[in-house]
Amino acid sequence: MHVARLSLTDYRNYERAELVLGPGATVLVGRNGQGKTNLVESIGYLSTLGSHRVSSDQPLIRAGADAAIVRALLAHGERELLIELQLNRQGANRAQLNRSPVKTRELPRYAHSVLFAPEDLAIVRGEPSVRRRMLDELLVQRTPRLAGVMADYERVLKQRNSLLKSARARGLSADRLPTLDIWDERLVDLGAELIDQRLTLIDELAGPLAAAYHSIVDADHAPSLQPSLSIDGADPDDDVPAASAAASASALTDDDVPAASDTRSRFAAALGVLRSKELERGITLAGPHRDDVLLLLNGLPAKGYASHGESWSFALALRLASAELLRRDSSTGDPVLVLDDVFAELDRLRRQRLAEAIVGFEQVLVTAAVLEDVPEPLTARIVHIEAGRIVESAGIVESEATTDV
Numbered sequence: 001m002h003v004a005r006l007s008l009t010d011y012r013n014y015e016r017a018e019l020v021l022g023p024g025a026t027v028l029v030g031r032n033g034q035g036k037t038n039l040v041e042s043i044g045y046l047s048t049l050g051s052h053r054v055s056s057d058q059p060l061i062r063a064g065a066d067a068a069i070v071r072a073l074l075a076h077g078e079r080e081l082l083i084e085l086q087l088n089r090q091g092a093n094r095a096q097l098n099r100s101p102v103k104t105r106e107l108p109r110y111a112h113s114v115l116f117a118p119e120d121l122a123i124v125r126g127e128p129s130v131r132r133r134m135l136d137e138l139l140v141q142r143t144p145r146l147a148g149v150m151a152d153y154e155r156v157l158k159q160r161n162s163l164l165k166s167a168r169a170r171g172l173s174a175d176r177l178p179t180l181d182i183w184d185e186r187l188v189d190l191g192a193e194l195i196d197q198r199l200t201l202i203d204e205l206a207g208p209l210a211a212a213y214h215s216i217v218d219a220d221h222a223p224s225l226q227p228s229l230s231i232d233g234a235d236p237d238d239d240v241p242a243a244s245a246a247a248s249a250s251a252l253t254d255d256d257v258p259a260a261s262d263t264r265s266r267f268a269a270a271l272g273v274l275r276s277k278e279l280e281r282g283i284t285l286a287g288p289h290r291d292d293v294l295l296l297l298n299g300l301p302a303k304g305y306a307s308h309g310e311s312w313s314f315a316l317a318l319r320l321a322s323a324e325l326l327r328r329d330s331s332t333g334d335p336v337l338v339l340d341d342v343f344a345e346l347d348r349l350r351r352q353r354l355a356e357a358i359v360g361f362e363q364v365l366v367t368a369a370v371l372e373d374v375p376e377p378l379t380a381r382i383v384h385i386e387a388g389r390i391v392e393s394a395g396i397v398e399s400e401a402t403t404d405v
Contacts, residue, residue, distance in 0.1 A: 001114060001332040002363035003043060004080065005073040010065035011087075013388040014037035023377040025364040029371050030385035035368040037117075039385070040338045042070045043365070045220040048110040049104060052119055057087045057378075072113060076332045083111055083217040105147040108140050112335035116325040116342045120315040124302050128236045128292035135198050135293065140323050146197060153190040157284055160187055165282035167245060170234055170339075173279070184271050187287060188207070192264040194288040197231065199263075202227055202293060208321035215320070215357040216313045216350060221297045223314055226257060231263070231270040298386070312345060334362040342366075343373040351375050 008017045013035050014184040027037045041051055041060075053061060068087045073080055074313040084096040084106060122130045139146050140147045160183040167177055200224045213223045228234040270286040271278075278285050295314055296303040302314050326335040337358050343351050344367070355375035358364055371382065384391045 001074055001076045001330070001334060001335055001336065003072050003358060003365075004075040005071075006039065006043065007069075007071040008039070008042055009069040009071075010062040011042055011068040011070060012060060012062060014038060015062065017390060019383070019390060021112055021363070021365075022107060022381075023362050024380050025359070025366065026367060026381045026383060027371065027374050027379055028154060028383050028385055029368055032120070032369055034385045035339050035388045036385045039366050040115065040340055043072065043111075043113055043336060044115040046070060046083060047113040047335075048105050048106065049140070050133075050137070052115055052117050052334035056111065057093070058089065060087055061089050068142060072111065074332075074348045078281070083107055083110055105140075105151070108143060108147065108191070111324050112141055112330055113331065113338055114319050114326065114335050115338040116319050117340040117374065118342070118345055121311060123315045124295055124306065125310040125320060128290075131293050131295075134318065134322075135201055136194075138325070139197055139201060141335075141361055142201075149190055149193055153187070153194060153288070156183060156186045156190060157289060159288065160284055161282070164278055164284065167279055168282040170388050181274075184268070187284070188264055188267045188271070191287045192262075192267050195231070195263050195267070195291065198288065198291070198293075199227055204284040205318070205327060208324040209317055212324070212357065213313060214321035216316055216353050217310075218353065221301075222311065223317060224296045224297065226294040226296060228292040228294055230286040231267045233270075234292065236290050236292055263289060273335055309347070309350070313350065316342070316354060323358075323361065337361045337364045339364070339366045341368060343368060344370070345373070370392070 006019045008014045011017075013134050015272075017039070019039065028039060028274065029035050041053060045051055045060070050055075054060070066089050069084065070087075071082065071084045073082050082096075082098050084099075085104065086094040093104050095102050095107055097106070099121050123134055132151060136146075136150060140150070144257050160180070162258070163180060163183060163235065165210075167174075169357075172334065179261055179318070205225060209223055213221065228236075230236065267286065272286045284290075295318075297306050297310060297314065302311060306314060323337060325334055337355075339358075342354075346354065352375050359377050360377070364378060366378055371379065383385070
């Protein structure tokens with residue numbers, strides 16, 4: 001699959017912009033702050049329903065506008081699909097497929113992309129929430145219905161937390177909260193599915209991750225992923241510095257949760273054990289919202305032990321492994337690969353090896369402040385971005401912009 005045409009209206013600094021694209025590599029070149037990332041960010045949003053730079057939609061809407069519109073014509077062989085997303089400053093966002101209304105959460109079913117960005121270093125060095133988001137975005141692209149499961153889980157979690165906070169404020173004990181059992185059951189039903197889906201994904205990433213890391217580094221550092229589950233006692237509030245985090249299930253004893261029990265039973269048991277602590281703190285202390293995945297190199301946590309170069313290589317390898325899974329499973333072919341200002345962060349050897357690893361994908365979009373940072377195999381087509389305008393590129397129909405935001 002590739003993006004054949006991208007159109008923006010009132011998105012970030014673009015009042016109107018239209019860019020014709022094709023298979024192969026395209027480099028968007030321009031100084032920092034000109035709007036390069038805004039273009040590729042919009043493609044990533046269609047695939048993940050989120051930005052890799054901000055947590056809310058409001059910054060994506062041009063100053064003074066009520067809504068932003070992203071349109072992408074997707075091509076796969078002889079088939080074309082037009083997907084449209086309207087981001088509203090007030091009210092729910094809206095989406096269309098071939099001019100017919102669809103739910104916004106349906107868009108990742110059709111638009112597949114994997115985006116590399118400097119922010120990806122946080123996957124290795126950042127908080128558990130960054131790693132959870134990485135897994136969940138990939139899950140939604142592979143199985144779009146999980147977006148609904150995740151949304152339902154968040155709603156139940158919010159309701160359960162509200163009940164816990166109210167009980168704490170009123171000094172109520174667990175036996176005076178009969179409705180808590182109802183929320184527990186719903187939370188376990190939804191959360192167990194998400195946990196199992198993440199565990200399966202982590203297992204499937206293992207092979208592609210090792211291959212991708214070796215392709216970038218040409219060394220065997222044994223990169224691996226290890227789930228850290230709150231239902232088994234792992235606590236994201238504890239910054240466990242060693243690989244022994246696998247044994248961090250100290251909060252729950254063997255008598256609490258039988259080792260052979262399924263995810264749902266373990267989750268329910270964990271909530272029972274933690275109930276008094278939850279009432280004290282007014283929050284839910286177990287579930288997929290508090291899980292993590294440990295990133296290991298040579299058996300040691302990459303966070304805290306890996307060098308800057310190793311951390312970058314691990315983050316890039318995770319994105320490449322994600323792209324390989326999408327390529328393997330998707331009926332629409334390769335995902336679009338987006339490299340947002342990545343090459344400036346890499347040394348010459350890693351630049352070349354990364355270029356060699358991705359050049360075989362159907363469509364690769366690269367942003368760079370300096371063209372010389374981009375390896376020659378990826379510079380087949382160059383688009384210049386200057387002061388929020390698309391210039392010096394065949395295939396551009398129209399572009400108007402205002403000051404960058």
